[in-house]
Amino acid sequence: MAGVISESVIKRLPRYYRFLGELKAEGKERISSKELSKRMGITASQIRQDLNCFGGFGHRGYGYNIEMLQTEIGQILKLDRPKKAILIGLGNLGRAVAMHMNFESKGFHLIGLFDAKESIVGQIVRNQPVRSTDTLDEFCRENLPEVAILCIPKEAAENISAQLIKLGIKAFWNFSHYDIAMHHPDVVVQNIHFSDSLMRLSFKMND
Amino acid sequence: MAGVISESVIKRLPRYYRFLGELKAEGKERISSKELSKRMGITASQIRQDLNCFGGFGHRGYGYNIEMLQTEIGQILKLDRPKKAILIGLGNLGRAVAMHMNFESKGFHLIGLFDAKESIVGQIVRNQPVRSTDTLDEFCRENLPEVAILCIPKEAAENISAQLIKLGIKAFWNFSHYDIAMHHPDVVVQNIHFSDSLMRLSFKMND
DNA sequence: TAGATTGTTAATCGATTAACAATC
DNA sequence: TAGATTGTTAATCGATTAACAATC
Numbered sequence: 001m002a003g004v005i006s007e008s009v010i011k012r013l014p015r016y017y018r019f020l021g022e023l024k025a026e027g028k029e030r031i032s033s034k035e036l037s038k039r040m041g042i043t044a045s046q047i048r049q050d051l052n053c054f055g056g057f058g059h060r061g062y063g064y065n066i067e068m069l070q071t072e073i074g075q076i077l078k079l080d081r082p083k084k085a086i087l088i089g090l091g092n093l094g095r096a097v098a099m100h101m102n103f104e105s106k107g108f109h110l111i112g113l114f115d116a117k118e119s120i121v122g123q124i125v126r127n128q129p130v131r132s133t134d135t136l137d138e139f140c141r142e143n144l145p146e147v148a149i150l151c152i153p154k155e156a157a158e159n160i161s162a163q164l165i166k167l168g169i170k171a172f173w174n175f176s177h178y179d180i181a182m183h184h185p186d187v188v189v190q191n192i193h194f195s196d197s198l199m200r201l202s203f204k205m206n207d
Numbered sequence: 208m209a210g211v212i213s214e215s216v217i218k219r220l221p222r223y224y225r226f227l228g229e230l231k232a233e234g235k236e237r238i239s240s241k242e243l244s245k246r247m248g249i250t251a252s253q254i255r256q257d258l259n260c261f262g263g264f265g266h267r268g269y270g271y272n273i274e275m276l277q278t279e280i281g282q283i284l285k286l287d288r289p290k291k292a293i294l295i296g297l298g299n300l301g302r303a304v305a306m307h308m309n310f311e312s313k314g315f316h317l318i319g320l321f322d323a324k325e326s327i328v329g330q331i332v333r334n335q336p337v338r339s340t341d342t343l344d345e346f347c348r349e350n351l352p353e354v355a356i357l358c359i360p361k362e363a364a365e366n367i368s369a370q371l372i373k374l375g376i377k378a379f380w381n382f383s384h385y386d387i388a389m390h391h392p393d394v395v396v397q398n399i400h401f402s403d404s405l406m407r408l409s410f411k412m413n414d
Numbered sequence: 415t416a417g418a419t420t421g422t423t424a425a426t427c428g429a430t431t432a433a434c435a436a437t438c
Numbered sequence: 439t440a441g442a443t444t445g446t447t448a449a450t451c452g453a454t455t456a457a458c459a460a461t462c
Contacts, residue, residue: 006452006453008452008453008454009453010407010410010411011407013406013407013410014400014402014403014406014407015403017406018384018403032418032419032420033419033420034418034419040389041388041389043454043455043456044419044455045454045455045456045457046453046454046455048419048420048421048422049421049422049453049454049455051421052420052421052422056420056421058419058420058421059419059420059461059462060418060419060420060421060460060461060462061417061418061419061420061461061462062418062419062420062462063418063419063420064420076410077406077407077409077410078409078410078412078414079406079409081409081412081414083409083412091307092302092303092306092307093303093307095299095303096299096300096302096303096304097303097401099299100298100299100300100401101401101402101405102402103405106402106405106406106409107409108405108409146412147408147412170412170413171408171411171412173404173405173408177225181248182247182248188408188411188412188413190404190405190407190408190411192399192401192404193221194304194307194308194399195221195308195309195313196221196222196225197380197397197399198308198310198313198315198380198397199220199221199224199284199286199313200217200218200220200221200284200397201354201378201380201395201397202284202285202286202288202290202313202314202315203217203220203283203284203285204217204378204395204397205285205288205290205353205354205377205378205395206377206395207285207288213428213429215428215429215430216429239442239443239444240443240444241442241443250430250431250432251443252430252431252432252433253429253430253431255443255444255445255446256429256430256431256445256446258445259444259445259446263444263445265443265444265445266437266438266443266444267436267437267438267442267443267444267445268437268438268441268442268443268444269438269442269443269444270442270443270444271444
């Protein structure tokens with residue numbers, strides 16, 4: 001069963017989780033891989049293969065119980081595991097991420113906000129004070145966050161990420177263009193690169 | 208040469224573009240696929256294969272001219288082609304996207320901002336007034352935007368995307384959870400799903 | 415029981431890597 | 439020329455799809 005899960009499967013898991021949530025909201029109780037495949041636009045084979053990386057969640061002749069399957073995938077994604085996160089950089093983007101994201105539903109607790117700029121430090125965002133990055137060491141030693149969300153420019157990210165790793169940060173949600181994974185192969189990184197995405201859109205546009 | 212470019216190659220193009228930009232900034236003139244492969248953490252074979260989807264940009268015994276290669280990739284990505292875009296939804300996220308993104312460097316011109324909320328309409332964001340979504344039809348018929356950036360909830364996205372497609376929108380930069388590509392296979396879509404990305408981060412975290 | 419649908423193995427397809435002749 | 443490095447073909451690897459026996 002388990003073993004190493006391929007990147008391709010990991011990429012699809014949140015989508016399954018979302019679609020199952022919708023089905024649940026519609027009041028449905030069970031669904032077959034065939035029916036789900038139509039809805040999601042992928043093959044039934046792929047759905048069954050993907051799910052069987054983690055165990056046999058279905059019942060022959062019946063399909064999958066929606067509620068149960070969503071719960072299982074939530075556990076596989078570790079959404080139920082509490083994860084302490086800090087966010088660095090409260091410019092437009094950092095502010096939007098802090099205010100807009102539903103962290104709690106994924107098990108993340110945003111326990112600290114930091115910025116280097118004097119004019120931003122002290123502001124209140126999402127009921128929390130923005131702290132100075134000068135206090136990062138002290139804060140991390142006291143509160144032991146595991147995740148850092150980087151909403152800062154490339155240049156700043158280089159130094160801050162090294163500092164954070166020394167302070168015990170094990171995972172990064174990276175909105176900067178600094179390639180953390182390349183420089184620190186030992187930590188977990190998920191990138192969100194707006195401009196890469198926008199360039200891909202540009203490429204795909206028909207003339 | 209050309210033909211259909213695989214999704215895997217498309218995904219890597221913006222990263223090439225970025226790395227070449229850095230090399231240029233460092234004042235370098237030429238680079239071999241081997242040297243670039245070390246820097247990017249991928250194989251030299253892959254780099255040469257990727258580039259040869261579009262043409263022979265290198266010189267045997269020399270490598271690639273950095274400036275020239277970046278320009279070529281920029282053209283492949285159509286960054287030089289002007290594209291008129293409108294943005295729908297100026298909540299925290301939409302506001303951040305409008306203010307934070309460098310659209311112009313990718314050939315995008317943000318020509319209109321729209322929101323349904325009475326309290327947001329009329330505000331000035333990035334030197335532009337936020338217009339009412341009631342005026343969307345009129346605005347599109349007059350200004351002919353090709354791209355729409357959706358920073359609105361799933362429920363709103365369903366109706367708005369159908370409306371926009373009728374108004375001639377051919378491409379979506381989609382931050383909502385509405386699956387445009389599934390429902391409208393004829394238009395170009397690039398999704399940015401924050402919560403999917405955060406869930407993948409959660410999955411990859413070691414216990 | 416008969417029909418439905420899974421879990422799983424085998425076949426196919428596509429993407430990545432390796433190898434090397436061409437050539438600057 | 440000799441060394442370097444490409445463009446490109448062939449080999450390998452992995453992911454997707456098809457098929458079907460197991461079984462609810």
